[in-house]
Amino acid sequence: MVAGFHSFHWRHCELDEPELAAAHDELADPTGEDAYLRAFRTLLHSGHPAAAGIALDHFQYSGALTRFGGESAVARFEDQVLAVARELLRQPAALVDDGDFAGAHHASALNAMMNLAEESDVGLIADALESATEGNVRSTGCTAAGQALAKCAGSSPRLVGVLGSLAFDEGLDVRERAEALSALDEAKGSQATALLVRATESDEVEIQAEGAAGLMRPDRFAAHRERVERLVTGWPDDVGYKARMMLDDRGWFHSTHWIGAELSDPELHRAHAQLRLPVGKRATRRAFRTLLHSGRTVAVGIALDHFVRTERLRGSWDAGEIARAVLRHPPSPAGLSPRTGAAANHLSALAAIQHAGVRPSDADLIVEVLERATVRRVRSVALSTAGQVLRAMDRPDPRLVDVIGRFVYESGLREHRKSALHVLSRSLGAEADPLLIRAVRSEDRDLQVDAAWELSRPERIDRHRALLEDLVESWPPGMKVSRGNPDWVGNAVFGGMHSAHWKGSRLSDPGLYRAHRELRAAGDAEAAHRALRTLLRSGQPAAVGIALDHWWCPGGIERLGGADARTAVAAEALAAAREALRSPPSPSASSPQYGTDAGHLSALHVLRVARCPGPEDAAALAAVLERPMSEGVGEVALHAVELALEEGRSADPLLVRTLGALARDESRSPADRVSALYALRDAPGDAATEELVRATACDALDVQVAAAHNLTEEHRSAVPRDLLVRLVAQWPEEGAPGAADLVRESLEDLADLQDLEEE
Structure with a gap:
């Protein structure tokens, strides 16, 4: 059941008939499941466009809540909902004028059909889109159209044509045009493909992106791969979020740490393109191995980034070994990776090792990285990796513990102090206590708070409560530290x-x-x-x-x-x-x-x-x-x-x-x-x-x-108008407090009311 929801498209409409009004009140504030369902059916089958529209809005809203772990109480009425939605779509858009906009009953119907529409509904949806004068109707219509086209066994020329008209209507907002193109993703036949190709030639990036996304479907991609690749590689890095997200969802991923890097070798360039826009699992793995075993810093780094990111590359046993080899190389120069800068190769390798699974034998390698790393991000990721290595060991490696400890106390490494303390605390268990106690006894307030937070965790606090109580009560009120919050420690202790x-x-x-x-x-x-x-x-x-x-x-x-x-x-x-x-x-x-x-x-x-x-x-x-x-x-x-x-x-x-x-x-x-x-x-x-x-x-x-x-407040029984008029006349036009204008407006309203009463 849904409480507190009026509707999507009828918020300014109040139902006049007592039975319908009572049913709507029950939907908005349910008293029980049976009463709620009776009210829903009453509105749905009322024959009243507004009442039925409100019921359809509740159906869709209730269904949307299931994405967040809720349960739709009205999902069982899908067949009845679809029948009523179709009946509303058969009514002219201009017939109903008591919604929030013209055609509100069409918007409610189409919204309810977004997951229910069938092949037989393509004509009704096309009619609704052709007659739509409001963006809400067009938006819900495009969503329902995509569902109906997905159910079609063959082409649907009329609905595809209507969507194409919307997609290239420059009088509409780009968002609406993109929604129409998105609905064509599932359409069969050459007509839809031609519209998507035309979209890639648009001057609008959002329109280009929707066209490219539609062409990336398996049944279209082989014929249009070169067009899509040429288009997206020409986009600036700050291309619209929606466009980039859609392409990422379809496999368009350059890399994590090598954006802007160049692959001058044509074979490696082709392998990267194949990896970004794959046409099959075998081709994907072939391209991945070409890059991974190339011996070229950028190509290997890109391959490792794809190994971490791409599910279909899971199980590539040699990726971890090559990543370990990369860590033994010097950090890559900043010029190789314009966006990430220096040591991009080590960042890719550390992420790949974590993804593949660390081993106790990695301790020496991670020690070497931590000792020589000068890039902040490399140190941060290496500390995280060091923690995983410690947890994989039966007994902690003293050299690894020592190098992590240096990040706690050396002044030049203090930006990593909190992370280092957390790694030691989480990885060593009770063996980290002496180091943490030493830290809370430091004169450095930042270090005290960071270490005290680790000691106040549930698995430790009972061993150190007296120490922490004295420490917290020694801190001055409102004490400021660069990271963390002393109050959190106090609340945990007390x-x-x-x-x-x-x-x-x-x-x-x-x-x-x-x-x-x-x-x-x-x-x-x-x-x-x-x-x-x-x-x-x-x-x-x-x-x-x-x-x-x-x-x-x-x-x-x-x-x-x-x-x-x-x-x-x-x-x-x-x-x-x-x-x-x-x-x-x-x-x-x-x-x-x-x-x-x-x-x-x-x-x-x-x-x-x-x-x-x-x-x-x-x-x-x-x-x-x-x-x-x-x-x-x-x-x-x-x-x-x-x-x-x-x-x-x-x-x-x-x-x-x-x-x-x-x-x-x-x-x-x-x-x-x-x-x-x-x-x-x-x-x-x-x-x-x-x-x-x-x-x-x-x-x-x-x-x-x-x-x-x-x-001038309304509840004042007698407003002294003459007094206020004299005051306002004395006030300066400029430089008076802002409330002076409100007093003037109130006097004007009183004068207008008096004129009406005299008339």
Whole structure:
């Protein structure tokens, strides 16, 4: 069943008949499989083009979900769907005008037929394409046409002719023309082949590509191989993605590391062309061996790239041996491979060895590559290969381990440090622990984080938890490293987030520290609630703040039980938040990152998430707004107030008065004053309107405009039009805040409405 889907082509159509409307509601929001299927059949067989079109859209959408592991509940009705689709196609395109465009019923029918169309449908599809005036109909029609042509035993002159007309209609978008050509892929006969040949002579690359792709079918390729090869070899490297993808799907693959390289020998050039566009398995292997055994650097590299990429070359036993021989040669010069640069031969060889399967005896060879490699990509691939070699051994080769270890500590190789640590960690198991411990004790923060991440993996963390706990808590909050994320290590070690505003703070009381640990690692909501209550009741600002952060943050207790996990301790969290807001700012040392703001920020976020505070919360918020605030505290406080006023049925008088006073207070920043007015925007009642009117008397233009803009909100019972007209007349035409134009537009709308009422 599909929930939440209206249709493809009828989104602006509402079914008038109650039975059909109820059936559509059931499809969009199913109550059960039987009811869903009854609704589908009701719409499908209604005889109503829009209702049937919606049912066909649901059929196709439900079927498309199967590509992602879903199951179509309506697949069993294919025969009925095909019959209804054919009936809709017999109706003229102009007959139905309640869809999103003319011929929407044809689009729905053709879309449903994209996998169902049969040889007998070619005439109906041709009629629909000829009469189509909308791109949606042409697009779905071309897809259905391709399906029908694939089922045809012989040629289909009329449908092929219609597709050809679309393909060469320069008034259409290139994408639509390409879709028409794509439908010809499966067509039989010389007529379709001639159209594809003509397409390869187009000036549009997308059209050329579709023509070439169609000519690459086995029954056409032998006769047109030279044309296709000449065409695609002339394309620039940045040819359209779609075109290159289509040709790659059909075997057009140059190489991985030798793009732009030249094969001057005619025989090797022919072998490469044969390998790229093969005509048979035997010919493919013959071409591959010609390149592989040529002794020419570029040709051998291309062959190795094809060995890695091409499934039909799997099992070529000598490819791995030749790749090993290539690694013993010097790196190829940059000029041989314009795009890859130096050492392209080693990149091809390493990939081929991995593909063929590494052996323990490869250790010496990989050591030599790692010791002499100067190209970053070669080092990276060689490290990956070294890991595979280590895992293939009964006992690790000390020399190979040593050379990988140098990538961890030598300053000139530090860009490969993370990869080297991962290779050793994954390949050596517990034998890598001493090296990783040495790394986490380094003074280098980057190295610490990389090594700690490896030690925090599930198979190691229990052996090193105490070491990692001390390490993570020694890191300053917000610590930046070049790669990785210290928070990931902290979450792995402690089980969850530290807090939002108290990172870098370690609770000195052993009982509270233990409660914090239990809160982070809690496996269920009950355990989290116990630990959270311990912290909330402690009276210590940092402990309370940490608990509040775990209450409101999505990564806190909500992850253990959703909204219900919050609800169970909401009363205590709100009480602690109110108390924190009435208290002085928290000690700056308790939060290295947020300083004295931390306690108020944690509490304000609790009220923000609660959204509907009572009188006590309103008083606490008003108290925050009345005193000087930092930018961060002010932003969160105003947001919390805005949400409270937005969702309340009546606006709290204290909050409304406080916001009005803040907006008129010239000692506050312009940004806070404007934010206070926008917090009043959705507040109901005359008191909020009065505060906005009072704010229009302020000298600051930003404040005037914000107040006037909020007075134009639809829910304001009486818009003071004369006041707004006087204000607008005083504002400059240029340089006023953007909301000034919105006020002017609202006044024009009011004037138009008044004129209509007078008429």
